[in-house]
Amino acid sequence: MTPQAANNAIVSVRDLQVGFQTTDRRAIVKAVDGVSFDVRRGETFGIIGESGSGKTTIGRALVFLLKPSGGAILHNGVDPLAMPRQQFQSHRRDYQIIFQDPNAALNPRMTILSSVLEPLELARAGSKAERLQRAHEAMDRVGLPQDLGERYPHQLSGGQKQRVVIARALTLRPKLIVCDEVVAALDMSIRGDVLNLFAELQRDLGLTYVFITHDLAVVSHISERIAVMYLGRFVELGPTEKVSERPLHPYTQALLSAEPRPLPSTMRGNNRIVLQGEIPSPIDPPSGCRFRTRCQYAQAVCAEKTPDWRELMPDHWVACHFADRPNFSPN
Amino acid sequence: MAAAQPAQRGSEVVAGGPQALMSVRGLGIRFKTSHGVWQATRKIDFDIAPGERVGIVGESGCGKTITGLSILRLLPNNLAGLDGSIHFDGTDLASCSTREMRAIRGRRIAMIFQEPMSALDPVFTVGHQIAETLRVHTGVTKEEARERTLEMLRRVGIASPERRIDDYPHQLSGGMRQRVMIAASLICGPQLLIADEPTTALDVTVQAQILELLRDLSETSNTALMLITHDLGVVAETCTRMITMYAGEVIEDAAVDDALVRPLHPYTSGLLRSLPHLSPRHGKLPSIPGRVPSIMDMPNGCRFKARCAHAVAGCEKEQALLDAGNGRKVRCWRFRELDLPGALQHAATAPIAAMVASP
Ligand SMILES: Nc1ncnc2c1ncn2[C@@H]1O[C@H](COP(=O)(O)OP(=O)(O)OP(=O)(O)O)[C@@H](O)[C@H]1O
Ligand SMILES: Nc1ncnc2c1ncn2[C@@H]1O[C@H](COP(=O)(O)OP(=O)(O)OP(=O)(O)O)[C@@H](O)[C@H]1O
Ligand code: SF4
Ligand code: SF4
Ligand SMILES: [Mg+2]
Ligand SMILES: [Mg+2]
Secondary structure (H helix, E strand, O other): OOOOOOOOEEEEEEEEEEEEEOOOOOOEEEEEEEEEEEEEOOOEEEEEEOOOOOHHHHHHHHOOOOOOOEEEEEEOOEOHHHOOHHHHHHHHOOEEEEOOOHHHHOOOOOOHHHHHHHHHHHOOOOOHHHHHHHHHHHHHHOOOOHHHHHOOHHHOOHHHHHHHHHHHHHHOOOOEEEEEOOOOOOOHHHHHHHHHHHHHHHHHHOOEEEEEOOOHHHHHHHOOEEEEEEOOEEEEEEEHHHHHHOOOOHHHHHHHHOOOOOOOHHHEOOOOOOOOOOOOOOOOOOOOOOOHHHOOOOOHHHHHOOOOOEEEEOOEEEOOOOOOOOOOOOO | OOOOOOOOOOOOOOOOOOOOOEEEEEEEEEEEEOOEEEEEEEEEEEEEOOOOEEEEEEOOOOOHHHHHHHHOOOOOOOEEEEEEEEEEOOEEOOOOOHHHHHHHEOOOEEEEOOOHHHHOOOOOOHHHHHHHHHHHHHOOOHHHHHHHHHHHHHHOOOOOHHHHOOOOHHHOOHHHHHHHHHHHHHOOOOOEEEEEOOOOOOOHHHHHHHHHHHHHHHHHHOOEEEEEOOOHHHHHHHOOEEEEEEOOEEEEEEEHHHHHHOOOOHHHHHHHHOOHHHOOOOOOOOOOOOOOOOHHHOOOOOOOHHHOOOOOOOOOOOOOOEEEEOOEEEOOOOOOOOOOOOHHHHHOOOHHHHHEOOO
16 A cells, blocks of 8 residues: 655655665665655655664665666656656756765865855856856855855864755755755754754745654654654654654654653653664565564564555554554563 | 772762772873864863763864874874873873883773774674784684674674674674674773764664663773763763863863753753754754854853853953862853753753653
């Protein structure tokens, strides 16, 4: 079962599969194995989940940095892979991705201004004067003073470098930006600045974000909806308030309970669900429900039958045989 | 082994004292750059007791990583100079010979880095890498090294280690690689473990396992932990003490619960205010206005002055880390008169209220 394609979907993903060959070329890592969802125009769509579950892989597939091995990704209802080459190239500029490490994204030998100008030049957008103006506008938007333009990356702080990378992505006026762990390396105060900036740009420019992070506080602060990934699949998807306050899937419950809380010891509850056992390999995932090897509620049926991806409550999807039981109880 | 008491949580913790395992005094790090010599940190003072778990927090670029690296003398080669002393169990690490340093590094003090992939060699099995560290430092036999490696892998929570010991790093998940790194750093039973953002790249369930392991080690093996992180939640749940740095200086040093409940420095209070846990959902996140001054034109006296809402004439006077009683230290002229909000004030109105334990 897949969600209905809403007509306000800027991206529709249907049964997405991405496989990688292992180094010895003997097996396939099913990094993403059958994921379907829509990203709605103007929303922030958060993706959280287990380390290595396929979040970055989905992000890269969404902007066609890698080609799906199965399923479809539609941008505004259209399959970009069916476009003529030229049109595909210009189409891709509307869909950008920003990664965690700004150092990897910036050429250390290029000045900040040249870095911001580069995508415009590659796109041959407008005249030289127009390109310069757009670059300055983008820097202004992210709060970078113009005199920083003459500097090199090593002369900037981490937060400033991350803003440069954002400015660079903005020059082409994209419709959607995938943000993959973009604030993880920033301290709390700069993190706040950058997140406020994202919110402001969304309000002013109608941007859509797909926000991938391990930071549950960040994702629930800025997202309208949150998807939870485990071993190549979504296990839950719903409105932020529902997922973060009344999670339906046992993995989501464990994840939320493990968040470290910046509170003194007397105020922290002791309600952590500790997951037992190792994370299974995506080369050879468990039969039935993939979470069953670590789920405290697993029953025999969990090994036999893959749980349906179902809309248990309006807009709130889950893949667990027992998610509709009001209270799970350990067997 | 002398039974040094593991440090207790709460305000009775006394920083340093005669039983300190490591005492850092007046540590300053200078780099050569194309613009001349750059004073990256200065006058860093702190102590770590055996078995104590100290969190180091502070803004990006304030000098946390280089302070950790300086303890093992692993600073980049454009180092212009190292000032002050780092007394570790009788040896001054800032001035000891390279030979002495080599005997300490990896054996008595170990360090783990954020990215486990770059620290593990892709061409050797994980078991080989751990066992080699042990053999280099202790000269045990191959068989014994393998035996102890298996035991250590089990200890860091790797299920069926005899099946994993001959795996190459790429065959393990990120969380397992990080645990392998921790096993390698612990195999020689160090007295001090320096961990720089060890869990930032991991999901919170794997993070929780690793932090539990680190806590457990300090309690059972009396290993002291210096944990560098941006995550105040991680500090709250793992550490006994929290040292806050700003612009190359230590600005606050206190028991974790004290720092969270009643921060004494306006910057520490500002960090707590910026936490998204503690802000209403979807609203604007508070942040500390302004930027860290450039190292090139550092103001006199308090380096936080231009951003501080409580600054007054006099804050530009030359400053020291002041004794605030109860083992607390703070670098602020006005700490006695200010009453700054901590985590509790913010928590009352935020989504985290739901997570606060009911009494
Ligand atoms: N280029 C590649 N070649 C082989 N395997 C890959 C490649 N890229 C990713 N993988 C594997 O695919 C799986 C998913 O990886 P991905 O990076 O998408 O995870 P993630 O959810 O982003 O994890 P993290 O939270 O650690 O960033 C992992 O098992 C990973 O090892
Ligand atoms: N090799 C070097 N040459 C010149 N300056 C350096 C060098 N290495 C680090 N620095 C500077 O020293 C300061 C402290 O760096 P450090 O890496 O310790 O910061 P940090 O507190 O760990 O920050 P983050 O939280 O971003 O990791 C920074 O301003 C950095 O730019
Ligand atoms: S389907 Fe079964 S194993 Fe899977 S999450 Fe639900 S109860 Fe647990
Ligand atoms: S010394 Fe003055 S300027 Fe500095 S933190 Fe204290 S009150 Fe603020
Ligand atoms: Mg990733
Ligand atoms: Mg660092």
